[in-house]
Amino acid sequence: MDALELARWQFGVTTVYHYLFVPLTIGLVFLVAGMHTAWYVTGDERWLRLTKLFGKLFVINFAMGVVTGIVQEFQFGMNWSNYSRFVGDVFGAPLAMEALLAFFLESTFIGLWIFGWDRLPRRVHLATIWAAAVGTLLSAFFILAANSWMMNPVGYRINAEAGRAELTDVGAVLTNRVLLVTYPHVIAGCFIVAGSLLVAVSLWHLMRRPAPDTDPAWRSALRLGGVVAVLASLVLVVTGDLQAKVVTETQPMKMAAAEGLFETESPAAFSLLTIGTLDGTEEVFSLRVPGLLSWLATGDWRGEVAGINDLQVRYAEMYGPGSYVPNLPVTYWSFRLMIGLGVLTTLIVLWAWWAQRRGRTPTSRWLLRAALVLPLLPLAANSLGWIMREMGRQPWVVFGQMLTADGVSPNVSVGEVATSLIVFTLIYGVLAVIEVRLLLTYARQGLPDVSPPSEEELESEEDRPLAFAY
Secondary structure, three states, rough: OOOHHHHHHHHHHHHHHHOOOHHHHHHHHHHHHHHHHHHHHHHOOHHHHHHHHHHHHHHHHHHHHHHHHHHHHHHHHHOOHHHHHHHHHHHHHHHHHHHHHHHHHHHHHHHHHHHOOOOOOOOHHHHHHHHHHHHHHHHHHHHHHHHHHHOOOOEEEOOOOOEEEOOOOHHHHHOOOHHHHHHHHHHHHHHHHHHHHHHHHHHHHHHOOOOOOOOHHHHHHHHHHHHHHHHHHHHHHHHHHHHHHHHHHHOOOHHHHHHHHOOOOOOEEEEEEEEEEOOOOOOOEEEEEEHHHHHHHHHOOOOOOHHHHHHHHHHHHHOOOOOOOHHHHHHHHHHHHHHHHHHHHHHHHHHHHOOOHHHHHOOOHHHHEEEEEEEEHHHHHHHHHHHHHOOOOOOEEEEOOOHHHOOOOOOOHHHHHHHHHHHHHHHHHHHHHHHHHHHHHHHHHHHOOOOOOOHHHHHHOOOOOOOOOO
């Protein structure tokens, strides 16, 4: 492997690892805020207990996400200096907004929420978790604005002398049509992850303690998580359809690769299964639904969809000799696995929802086994969606403007990249073990006791140092 290949692997490993924490953070903070609001409005202690338990899980996940996100940003200057120099003027605006506005908003108010129990007025304390939740949405928006510019560059001009892109219209960057369909799709993916976590934890506790010993709070959490996950799956279907049409217009090669479509067709069939040659240049066998791809890509059952071979010829004429075909197996299967895992997640959630209807206690061992892997399914689907999005853009790092091979740092050696790749991978492996152990430990402990302390406990607390709010 050369430095370029190793740099791509390192960015892929760190990005996928970092993104494991992002959807749970964004989705779970809103569910915690909702449970906190339910307690504030009703005074029902079950919502307070749920808030404190899942608030713990949220804080652990948020901390890990911050650590891994910082490492990811360092790579732009270390391994991808040519890319950073080219896009820096454009990326500076949305990333500065994310850091100065969104990140400081969420981190500040998360701190106030953690340590504000019994120290802030109840209404102010509730507002802090909602402010943190809004901050996560803003952070996702600005980061996706920068990423969407790589897919569909807008609002810029090329300074030939400086050899870089320069921002001319920040409004165009923040209203990029790729961003406008990607953002709700990503946020819906976050909510299905968080809803699945609530369902899995609640189902595990329900099945461990059969009625009448079952805590009713777990049923409330399961219903809430189930509603959120199912609604999120419906939003994913709608926004996924919108994304397919925009991708067909802005990056037709990505759509053709995701469908294994080698020749231009009108109408175009949707591929349920396509097997190609080892070099990925020809189709050997396929199982297709007639006309479905035309409708997904164009909104017309007889619409024309460009194939890989025709697009390769077109791109070679536009951009010069070379292959402009992404890795077909990765693009094709990541797309299908993303959809398949999303559907499987929804089915398991509906199964759990049905099994506890009208006060019933689920008893199926298969449902319990499904619950144990349930949170991992939408997480994997989210990661596969990003792999498809990024790998399908190859060989471009900025579509139509900069090849990935031209973005790597020219003075970074193979040994340097290999060393950092190995070190980061080992560190991330350790962090993964810590994260999983912490989440499992607190999830298994169940709901905390929120009964008011006795006078003796209050007196003993006066001599203790400040403790964690939970």
